Amino acid sequence: MDYALDIGAVTRNLDKLWEGLFVTLQLTIAANVIGVIAGFLLALIVLSPYKVLSWLATLFVEFFRCAPAIVQIVWFFYCVPMLFNVWLDPITMGVMALGLNLTAFNAEAYRASIQAVPKEHLDAGIALGLSPVQRVRHIVQPQALRASVPVLLTNGIGTFQQSALVAIVGVADLMYQGKLVATETYRPIETFTVVALVYLAISLPVAQIVGWIERRHGTA
Amino acid sequence: MALDFSFLDKFQTAFALGLWMTIRITVVCVILGTALGFLTGLARTSRSRILRGVATAYVDVFRGTPVLIQLFWIFFCLPLILGTEPPNFVSACIALTLYMGAITSESFRSSLRQVGREQMDACVALGLPPRARILNVILPQAVLRAIPPLLSNAISLFKESALVSAVGVADLMFVGQNISNNTAKPVEVLTFVALVYFVIAFPLTRLVSLVERKMLRKIAA
Numbered sequence: 458m459d460y461a462l463d464i465g466a467v468t469r470n471l472d473k474l475w476e477g478l479f480v481t482l483q484l485t486i487a488a489n490v491i492g493v494i495a496g497f498l499l500a501l502i503v504l505s506p507y508k509v510l511s512w513l514a515t516l517f518v519e520f521f522r523c524a525p526a527i528v529q530i531v532w533f534f535y536c537v538p539m540l541f542n543v544w545l546d547p548i549t550m551g552v553m554a555l556g557l558n559l560t561a562f563n564a565e566a567y568r569a570s571i572q573a574v575p576k577e578h579l580d581a582g583i584a585l586g587l588s589p590v591q592r593v594r595h596i597v598q599p600q601a602l603r604a605s606v607p608v609l610l611t612n613g614i615g616t617f618q619q620s621a622l623v624a625i626v627g628v629a630d631l632m633y634q635g636k637l638v639a640t641e642t643y644r645p646i647e648t649f650t651v652v653a654l655v656y657l658a659i660s661l662p663v664a665q666i667v668g669w670i671e672r673r674h675g676t677a
Numbered sequence: 678m679a680l681d682f683s684f685l686d687k688f689q690t691a692f693a694l695g696l697w698m699t700i701r702i703t704v705v706c707v708i709l710g711t712a713l714g715f716l717t718g719l720a721r722t723s724r725s726r727i728l729r730g731v732a733t734a735y736v737d738v739f740r741g742t743p744v745l746i747q748l749f750w751i752f753f754c755l756p757l758i759l760g761t762e763p764p765n766f767v768s769a770c771i772a773l774t775l776y777m778g779a780i781t782s783e784s785f786r787s788s789l790r791q792v793g794r795e796q797m798d799a800c801v802a803l804g805l806p807p808r809a810r811i812l813n814v815i816l817p818q819a820v821l822r823a824i825p826p827l828l829s830n831a832i833s834l835f836k837e838s839a840l841v842s843a844v845g846v847a848d849l850m851f852v853g854q855n856i857s858n859n860t861a862k863p864v865e866v867l868t869f870v871a872l873v874y875f876v877i878a879f880p881l882t883r884l885v886s887l888v889e890r891k892m893l894r895k896i897a898a
Contacts, residue, residue, distance in 0.1 A: 523878035524871045525839035528850060532871055535863035621743035625843050632745060645753035653742045653750065660741040 466644035467651045477634030478655060484551050484630060485617040491556030492616065493609060496563025503568050514564070521561030526619050530554045534626040551623040551630075555616055562612045563605075570604035571597060607667045607674075614663045618656065631655060682865050688856050695852030696873065698766075702838045702848065705770050707831045710777020714830075717778055718785030732782070739779035744837050748772045752844045769841040777834050784826035789819045821896065825889040832881050836874065849873060 467474070502514040521529065533554035538544055545553075574597050582592040624633035635652035639645040685692075720732035739747065751772040756762040763771070792815050800810040842851035853870035857863040 519879055519882075520875055523836075523882060524874045525836040525850070527839045527843070528853075528867065528871045528874060531850075531854065532863075532867045535857065536867060539864055618741075618743040621745045622840075624745070632743065635746070636749065639749075639753065645749075646757060649746060649750045649754055653738070653746045656743055656746065657738060657741040661737060664737075664741065 462647060463644060464647050464651075466642035467638070467647050470638040470642065470648075473634045473638055474631065474652070474655070477629060477631035480548065480629055481617070481620050481631040483548065484555060484620045484623065484628075485613070487552040488555035488559050488616050488620070489613045491552070492559030492563045492612065495556070495560040496609075497567050499560055499564035500567035500571060503564060504571060518561045518564050521558050522565065526558055527622050527625065529558055530622050530626060533557075547623075547626070547628045551620070551626075551628045555620055555623070558619065559612060559616045562615070563609055566605045566608035566612060567601065570601040570608075573604060574600050607670050610663060610667045610670075614660050614667075617660060617663075621656070680865055682869065684860065684862070685865065685869055688852075691852050691856065692849065692869075692873075695847060695849040698846065699835070699838055699848040699850075702766070702769055702773065702841060702846070703831070703835045706773040706777050706834055706838070709770070709774040710834065711781050711827060711830075713774060713778030714781025714783075715785055717782035718789065721782065721786060722789070736779045736782055739776050740783070744773075744776055745840055745843060747776055748840055748844050751775075765844070765846050769838075769844070769846045773834060773838060773841070776837065777830065780833065781827055781830050784823050784830055785819070788822035788826065789815070791822050792818045818896070821892055825885055825892060828881070828885045828888065832878055832885070835878060835881075839874070 499514055499518065502510050503518065505511050505514075530551075534547075534550055537550070578596050578600070579592060582596050587595065620630060621632035623630055624636060627633070631652060635648055639648035642648065717732050717736060720728045721736070723729055723732075748769070751768050752765075755768065755771070796814055796818070797810065800814050805814070838848060839850040841848050842854060845851070849870060853866055857866035860866065
């Protein structure tokens with residue numbers, strides 16, 4: 458190949474990439490805060506005895522899990538301002554779109570681990586005379602939360618990677634800045650490789666932690 | 678605002694062509710990617726350190742980076758390295774096949790690991806030759822267990838394939854965005870596109886849980 462690598466194209470534009478990474482991390486953290494909290498509440502609604510509520514919540518979860526994330530994000534950016542007549546800054550929009558998507562995935566994780574709490578434990582709770590609230594608070598919640606940690610982390614890192622999609626709708630995240638630098642300098646190989654390595658350097662340690670937790674609990 | 682979906686009728690052919698592209702990319706990449714994933718899974722259990730290292734690095738890179746950047750890399754960097762530009766469809770298939778290979782290799786690996794050590798020990802105790810241990814005992818069980826996660830991987834790929842619209846491949850998402858821009862009716866068009874993806878992916882996810890339950894029963898029996 459007659460292409461001399463020139464890493465200077467990247468090092469000269471590090472400030473742009475830093476800015477982008479900062480936006481990416483902001484999006485990831487904010488979406489995860491939404492996803493971890495709203496996901497749990499949504500799981501409770503899915504499992505609630507109120508059929509209509511439970512059915513609506515399930516529909517929400519399935520829709521966000523079954524439609525491509527890029528469709529959701531493009532939909533959100535184009536349609537929410539038109540439908541609801543609200544104009545928010547792009548980062549807030551990005552956080553909401555990614556947060557809703559993560560909420561659905563986390564709700565599913567919580568639901569699975571809530572249902573995995575052995576029935577005998579609940580029976581034991583009844584036998585001990587605990588009230589329904591006490592049973593949820595002291596038997597279901599601690600076990601379910603602990604069991605869902607690895608999946609929550611995996612989903613969280615998934616959102617970190619999905620956040621690159623907001624570049625398509627013009628949010629200046631790491632991916633967006635990377636594309637800008639690649640186009641401006643005509644150095645796609647260097648730029649995209651460095652950007653990919655930055656994503657990898659953040660995802661990989663978290664994936665290792667997840668593997669370590671799973672091995673410790675003997676679930677893998 | 679009043680929503681009117683009836684104008685979508687005019688774009689029937691365009692949507693159908695886009696969906697056909699999405700399906701073609703999905704089918705090609707699911708087949709090639711699953712084969713690649715199986716080979717990678719084998720390489721990761723191999724005795725050769727180098728082979729294991731290369732396979733693990735490949736899987737880590739493709740699972741640890743956004744699919745979008747993988748697509749960009751293949752579309753903008755590969756032509757510079759090769760000196761020629763492959764057709765868009767080929768580039769899209771290369772990128773998504775590599776991604777599929779990485780995620781399916783994990784499914785193969787974990788299903789191999791789920792076949793208990795006792796099975797292998799039992800084979801040794803029964804004096805089965807190594808070939809029979811692998812072909813007749815371990816492999817059938819591992820493949821059975823791998824089917825549900827592989828189906829999930831295929832559904833993921835179907836969804837991820839919408840990303841090719843960002844590099845100009847005329848799939849369902851690309852067609853949808855074009856029509857949405859030209860008609861200035863994003864709400865109707867994009868909602869319709871989202872529903873098409875949902876209507877295809879949702880029954881498939883149900884199918885996966887059905888297969889999973891059947892498999893579990895079969896393995897337990």
